[in-house]
Structure formats: structure tokens, C-alpha cells
Amino acid sequence: MLTILFISIFVLQTAFGIYLFEKSWKKTQPLRDIDQQFEEKYPAFRRRDRWALTALTIPVKVRKVDFDYSEYLGQNYKESQIIPAHGPSAIVAGGHTCFADTIAMISKYECNFAAKQSLEHWPLLGLIVNRMKLIEKTGQYTKLAIYPEGSTANGEFILPLKRGAFLSNTSILPIILNYKSNKISIAKDSIYQKWLLFLSSMEFFDVSCEIIECPIFIPNDYLYQKHKNQGQEKWEIYAWAIRDIYSKASGKQKLDVPLKQKLEYENLKKEMGQSKRTKGE
Numbered sequence: 001m002l003t004i005l006f007i008s009i010f011v012l013q014t015a016f017g018i019y020l021f022e023k024s025w026k027k028t029q030p031l032r033d034i035d036q037q038f039e040e041k042y043p044a045f046r047r048r049d050r051w052a053l054t055a056l057t058i059p060v061k062v063r064k065v066d067f068d069y070s071e072y073l074g075q076n077y078k079e080s081q082i083i084p085a086h087g088p089s090a091i092v093a094g095g096h097t098c099f100a101d102t103i104a105m106i107s108k109y110e111c112n113f114a115a116k117q118s119l120e121h122w123p124l125l126g127l128i129v130n131r132m133k134l135i136e137k138t139g140q141y142t143k144l145a146i147y148p149e150g151s152t153a154n155g156e157f158i159l160p161l162k163r164g165a166f167l168s169n170t171s172i173l174p175i176i177l178n179y180k181s182n183k184i185s186i187a188k189d190s191i192y193q194k195w196l197l198f199l200s201s202m203e204f205f206d207v208s209c210e211i212i213e214c215p216i217f218i219p220n221d222y223l224y225q226k227h228k229n230q231g232q233e234k235w236e237i238y239a240w241a242i243r244d245i246y247s248k249a250s251g252k253q254k255l256d257v258p259l260k261q262k263l264e265y266e267n268l269k270k271e272m273g274q275s276k277r278t279k280g281e
Contacts, residue, residue: 060104060209065249067214072241074222081218087143088216089170094246095177096147097155104177104209111145143173148239151262155179157255158246166235166242169219174242176212176250212249217242 069077091111093101105111148161155178165172219238230240247254 060107060211062108062211062213064213067245067249069215069217069245072223072227072245073218073220074226077220077222081220083216083218084171088173089144089168090165090172091143091145091175092148092165092172092242093145093175093177094149094158094161094243095155095250095252096149096152097177097179098152100179100209101147101177102145104211105145105175108211109143109145111143113145148242151259153262156252158243158250158252159254160256161239161243163235163239166238169234169238171216171218172242173216174214174245174249176214176246176252178210178212178250180208180210214245214249217245 073081091105091109093105102113146165148165149159150162150164151159153159219234219241223241224234224237227237227241231237243254246252
């Protein structure tokens with residue numbers, strides 16, 4: 001009797017899993033329908049998916065780069081700078097691609113995030129957000145991590161950086177998140193979120209995450225005087241320098257695109273998907 005019950009539960013779970021996979025696959029079809037001419041208009045947000053069965057885990061490794069900041073801070077910057085005893089004021093991560101960024105960074109840096117409220121309802125991330133709330137109660141604060149680009153992209157370019165990470169004019173630890181995969185785009189769009197999350201959890205794919213870690217960056221007067229043509233305010237000059245470092249350390253090109261282009265891309269993808277479903281019906 002017990003054996004029959006276990007078999008019945010297994011069959012039901014398998015059937016439900018197949019149903020969810022099929023539904024998720026259909027829902028995300030517009031993301032796999034690639035119109036080359038259309039995609040080329042949105043290079044920072046286009047996806048490159050080649051779904052296949054390979055490996056399941058996402059290994060994360062940190063590669064420390066002894067980046068020379070002389071161009072930004074002056075030739076003798078190492079002699080004059082004083083590294084704070086508590087370390088950098090924040091960890092500033094370029095190349096924000098998906099929800100996995102947060103998990104990768106917590107595993108390597110035990111950092112804290114200022115997350116948007118909607119993440120509370122995400123699987124796994126919601127648990128992390130709730131646990132982070134306990135930090136305020138215990139007073140055991142960890143390093144703050146910030147995504148200065150202010151949005152996710154496909155990880156192929158370095159987008160313009162927002163001012164939030166640079167207004168305080170304090171030390172930061174610049175890192176760049178870099179995903180490598182020849183099978184699936186790890187990028188998570190703001191459309192089809194739950195379906196993409198489900199497919200990613202089921203799909204066996206070959207992907208790894210490399211965190212490129214540069215030395216602690218402490219802005220000084222040399223930066224603001226030498227490169228004053230890079231912005232009207234200090235935070236703009238600071239952001240320019242970090243973005244330039246991101247680009248050189250990772251080998252990724254800088255691309256100046258506004259956030260509204262991402263929204264435009266996703267809305268058009270939605271419309272294309274709805275149009276195909278309507279024709280199919």
C-alpha cells in the first residue's frame with residue numbers, strides 16, 4: 001500500500017513537472033525567437049540562448065587583478081592613500097546580469113544589499129532579503145554591495161553608472177561580474193521572470209561565474225582636477241573612472257544606452273510573443 005502511494009506521488013510530481021516545463025517553454029518562446037535585425041538594435045539587452053543538456057552547477061571564482069590606478073589617482077597614489085581599517089565603504093559590482101549575482105557575491109563577500117521590495121516575493125532571494133532584515137536588529141552589519149548600473153543587461157557591455165554609489169566620495173571595492181556560457185543566457189529579463197527562473201532551475205547548462213576583483217579605489221584631488229572634463233560634479237568624475245576601470249579590467253566595451261531602451265526592447269518582445277500566440281490560435 002505504501003509503495004503504491006509513493007509511486008502515485010512520484011507520477012503526480014513528474015506529470016506536474018512536465019506540465020510546468022511545457023508551460024514555461026511556451027511562455028518564454030519570444031525570447032528564443034531571434035530576429036537578427038531587431039536584436040542588433042538592442043545590443044545590451046539581447047539574449048543568446050542555445051538550450052541544451054550539459055551541466056547543472058554554477059561555479060563561482062574570484063580573480064584578483066592588481067589594476068594600476070595611476071591614470072586616475074596619480075603616479076604615487078599608493079604612497080599617499082590610506083586604506084580604511086574597516087576596508088572599503090562598499091562593494092560596487094559592474095556587469096549586473098541576473099538574480100544569481102546576489103547569491104554569488106554573498107557566497108564570496110558575505111555582503112549586504114539594498115534590494116527593491118519586490119524581491120521579497122522571489123524564491124530563494126526572498127529568503128535572503130528576509131534574513132538580511134535581521135542584520136538591522138542584531139547590529140552585525142556587513143559590507144554594502146551596490147549595482148551602479150541600476151539595472152540588469154546581458155553582460156556583454158558596461159552601461160552608464162548611476163550616482164548613488166559615488167555621491168559619498170568614499171572608498172569602494174570595484175568588481176566585475178562575468179558569466180561564461182556557450183549554451184544559455186543567464187540574463188534574467190523583467191519579463192517572463194517566473195518562467196525563466198523555473199526553466200533555469202530545470203535546465204542543465206554549462207555556465208560559470210567569474211568575479212574580477214580590482215584593488216580598493218580611494219578618490220583623491222588628483223582625480224577631480226586631472227579629469228574635471230569628465231563631469232560637472234565629483235560623483236560624475238568618480239563614476240567615469242570606475243566605469244573606465246570596469247571596461248579595461250574586463251575587456252568589455254562601454255555602451256551608452258538609457259534604461260528606457262531596455263523597457264522598449266522588452267515591450268516589443270512581449271508584443272511579438274502575443275502576436276505569434278494570436279496567430280497560432
